[in-house]
Amino acid sequence: MVEFAALTYGLLASVILSAAQRNRKLARPHPPLLLYMGYLLCGLSGGVAIALAYVAATLFIGG
Secondary structure, three states: OHHHHHHHHHHHHHHHHHHHHHHHHOOOOOOHHHHHHHHHHHHHHHHHHHHHHHHHHHHHHHO
16 A cells, blocks of 8 residues: 555656646746645645654654
8 A cells, every 4th residue: 555655646746846847947837736736745745754753753752
């Protein structure tokens, strides 16, 4: 299950970042869906980073 989530996350990040880079090169505005998915990816990354930092700190301190 973790492998599927990592593959999906990587694919989503790759598509969003390449589309944003292409739009920036062509000086076109980003579509709203691309912006929403980018913010979703950013929030998901931040949330997972905070959760993993909490787990690491708990394991380090508690045990």
